[in-house]
Amino acid sequence: MDLFTNLALGLATAVEPINLLYCLIGVVIGTAIGVLPGIGPIPTVALLLPFTFGLEATSAFIMLAGIFYGAQYGGSTTAILVNVPGETSAVITCLDGHKMAQNGRAGPALAIAAISSFYAGTIATVVICLLSVPLSVLALKFTAVEYFSLLVLGLLAAVILAHGSVMKALAMVLLGLLLGLIGIDVSSGAARMTFGVAELGDGIDFVPVAMGMFGLGEIMANLERPPVRQVVSQKVRDLIPSLADLRAAFPAMTRGTLIGSILGVLPGGGAALPPFTAYAVEKKVSKNKAMFGHGAIEGVAAPEAANNAGAQTSFIPLLTLGIPANALMALMIGALMMHGIQPGPQIMTEQPQLVWGVIASMWVGNLMLLVINLPLVGIWVSMLKIPYRLLFPAIALLCCIGTYGIANSVFNIWLMLGCAVIGYFFIKVGAEPAPLLLGLVLGPQLEENFRRAMMLSDGDFTVFVQRPISATLLGVAALLILVLLSPTVFRKRKEALAE
Amino acid sequence: MLRSFCLLAMAALAGATLQPSPAEAQQSFSRAVRIVVPYAPGGTSDILARLIAPKLQEEIGQAVVVENKPGGSGNIGADAVAKAAKDGHSLLLLDVGTLALAPSLFPDLTFDPQKDLAPVGMVMFAPYVLAVNPSVPAKTTGELVSYAKANPGKLAVANSGIGGMNHVTPVRIAKGLGIEWKNVPYRGGAAASRAVVSGESQVIFNGVTATMPFVKNKQLVGLAVSGPARLKAAPDLPTFAEAKLPAGDAGTWQGLMVTAGSPPELVARLDTALRKILAMPDIATKIEDLGGTVKADGPAAFRTWFAENVKMLGEVVRENGIKGE
Incomplete structure (x- = not known):
């Protein structure tokens, strides 16, 4: 059996002491930068790239991959503890994770995040082994038409995941879409709403907006309240999730893994779609819907699993087609080229040791992450005892450093601080920033793919229903709208009949 | 590993905080020299800068730090070097073809x-x-x-962004041969390449490393290669000139620049050092891995090339109404 020989080769490569060491270095650095808000894996990998020249390609790649998925682990820690999403993927974890922390359940939240990530990482490794080739074929079937329909579905999910007023959620999505339009339009080259500011040419970066609106906005709101806080219990019993927690979280992480594995393969969807979609699905199927947004453990398990599974399956297009699914994968291609390896469709047959070694190392790395992270839970939780007067300035400072580091740009710091004020305003009026962020990330892609589809079809709208994948996606979206509207429709009809 | 990472981070921080002052401009390099790469890490310019930096450090005896300053089609980073102190300590490594296009694409360019x-x-x-x-x-x-003549407007040519070199190239070819095809912009070269492999678009002009693996795997059909000679890796592909295609000089040109008005002695030292580095066999191999060839033209030849291209590309942009505002 080909698969087993490949896996055996991969495992043999991954457990070589030197590769184990680099895997460990990778995941430790990854966890560290994930915990620090704003310092993402992309600049870290870029900085470390020159140091990998002296290493063997496989070891180098194992380490760089470790940084990437290690950061996904670490990112959830800051999201849960202080409501600062350092990465797109952690935005959703903020929603219920931070609520759990406020309810004094930071320990179980962190532990579930780690366990979900490990679980998803394990399954995703198997998915990569078994389904790399068919999934990469699927990825190539996604043209502008299919992307448009997928993004429509994704944005609908944004409305579902908001709790409270649907109108407010819609307004926030639209605001996000508008913000996403800022910058040079890909399809025409025209600058929109940039007011001649060169920094706005590439659009508004996600990280400053997310950190400003979530983290700093929340801090400002917190300053208004008297500094009374939930006493954080240090008893081990309160640090680990109960059996009931695990039972509630398990189906959620399975669904999250499935969603993440599929969406991660599609280039362009990026880090945003898997956790957002997983959360939306969970909110619909969960038995205790009322808990969502108030500290539901499923609301942590599902997006964390989806996020990790997606991070791993995003290697599939790179390893099978030589096509990067996101900016970090593009950087990985650069790394491969520096080691004299031609990325491309032939990489799996020409470099089996590298490809399977990296795949197997992902599972090994995930195991390491679990072992590193679970004992750390207690330490992270005790960080909540740091008084606000020390914690808040520290977070604000770290946010500024991280934001500056994205593009060595002072402009981004001002953008973040501006967003903090706006985020504070949103908290005051009771509007949630999550749909806005999804609009900001997906809006430009929605427009770009729609215009490209129109350009290629010479303005024929029927392409969206002619192609089977697109038609199916749009069908699901239509169904979703019907389900959303139906209770209101029925109630209206009843009221009308009663009169 | 971690230690060297910290060291590098400190060096980067030091480079960013040291304020250059013109009074310091002397005949030798007095402190860390930075190479600004006006794009995100991982691209060709970035890899080149990171290859050259350690060698340049040995040649000039000062720390050389690579600084990514992405945004605005490379204009933000270029602007930073254009407005830096005229002391030869701020270098810019970039796609100079894109830079030559900038004045005609962006009427309100800040430099x-x-x-x-x-x-x-x-x-x-x-x-x-x-x-x-x-x-x-x-x-x-x-x-x-x-085929393009028989089916006007049917073929879609994928490019990596409006006003980029591989957008201007098919425009020049269409004009020269009197054919009509759609130019479909994508967000970056990888997305464009994926679109042609999947068949969403049909034609692409792209680098050797990004294209040849697909040609070898029969997912794409290679037709011709730009530049003065055939590729060693694919000797059966004719050059544009042999295939009677215009725009034979199309491709990516990477060059090193410095703030204008810097001390001529320092620029001369940089020129000598760069030629020496580019003559090193390991650098030549790495550059070939990146799908290119070493082009060790000094300042004078570079200046002529640049002036000619600003003029020629400006005409293409004006005649075809390309906007990159």
Whole structure:
């Protein structure tokens, strides 16, 4: 059996002491930068790239991959503890994770995040082994038409995941879409709403907006309240999730893994779609819907699993087609080229040791992450005892450093601080920033793919229903709208009949 | 590993905080020199800068730090070097073809690439491969041209962004041969390349490393290669000139620049150092891995090339109404 020989080769490569060491270095650095808000894996990998020249390609790649998925682990820690999403993927974890922390359940939240990530990482490794080739074929079937329909579905999910007023959620999505339009339009080259500011040419970066609106906005709101806080219990019993927690979280992480594995393969969807979609699905199927947004453990398990599974399956297009699914994968291609390896469709047959070694190392790395992270839970939780007067300035400072580091740009710091004020305003009026962020990330892609589809079809709208994948996606979206509207429709009809 | 990472981070921080002052401008390099790469990490310019930096450090005896300053089609980073102290300590490594296009694409450009920046030397030329999706009934450039003539507006040429070199190249070719095809912009070269492999678009002009693996795997059909000579890796592909295609000089040109008005002695030292580095066999191999060839032209040849291209590309942009505002 080909698969087993490949896996055996991969495992043999991954457990070589030197590769184990680099895997460990990778995941430790990854966890560290994930915990620090704003310092993402992309600049870290870029900085470390020159140091990998002296290493063997496989070891180098194992380490760089470790940084990437290690950061996904670490990112959830800051999201849960202080409501600062350092990465797109952690935005959703903020929603219920931070609520759990406020309810004094930071320990179980962190532990579930780690366990979900490990679980998803394990399954995703198997998915990569078994389904790399068919999934990469699927990825190539996604043209502008299919992307448009997928993004429509994704944005609908944004409305579902908001709790409270649907109108407010819609307004926030639209605001996000508008913000996403800022910058040079890909399809025409025209600058929109940039007011001649060169920094706005590439659009508004996600990280400053997310950190400003979530983290700093929340801090400002917190300053208004008297500094009374939930006493954080240090008893081990309160640090680990109960059996009931695990039972509630398990189906959620399975669904999250499935969603993440599929969406991660599609280039362009990026880090945003898997956790957002997983959360939306969970909110619909969960038995205790009322808990969502108030500290539901499923609301942590599902997006964390989806996020990790997606991070791993995003290697599939790179390893099978030589096509990067996101900016970090593009950087990985650069790394491969520096080691004299031609990325491309032939990489799996020409470099089996590298490809399977990296795949197997992902599972090994995930195991390491679990072992590193679970004992750390207690330490992270005790960080909540740091008084606000020390914690808040520290977070604000770290946010500024991280934001500056994205593009060595002072402009981004001002953008973040501006967003903090706006985020504070949103908290005051009771509007949630999550749909806005999804609009900001997906809006430009929605427009770009729609215009490209129109350009290629010479303005024929029927392409969206002619192609089977697109038609199916749009069908699901239509169904979703019907389900959303139906209770209101029925109630209206009843009221009308009663009169 | 971690220690060297910290060291590098400190060096980067030091480079960013040291305020250059013109009074310091002397005959030698007095402190860390930075190479600004005006794009995100991982691209060709970034890899070149990171290859050259340690060697340049040995040559000039000062720390050389690579600084990514992405945004605005490379204009934000270029502007930073254009407005830096004129002391030769701020270098810029970038795609100079894109820079030559900037004045005609962006009427309100905040600097003049010919007046505010000065050439140190060309570094690399990477030719384009013309490739098509196998669904296109053309096995040669001639067949592609007659197919495009018979079906005006049917073929879609993927490019990596409006006003980029591989957008201007098919525009020049269409104009020269009197054919009509759609130019479909994508967000970056990888997305464009994926679109042609999947068949969403049909034609692409892209670098050798990004294209040849797909040609070898029969997912794309290679038709021709730009530049003065055939590729060692694919000797059966004719050059644009042999295939009677215009725009034979198309491709990616990477060059090193410095703030204009920097001390001539320092620029001369940088020029000498760069030529020496580019003559090193390991650098030549790495540049070939990146799909290009070493182009060690000094400042004078660079300046002529740049002026000619600003003029020629400006005409293409004006005649075809390309906007990159």
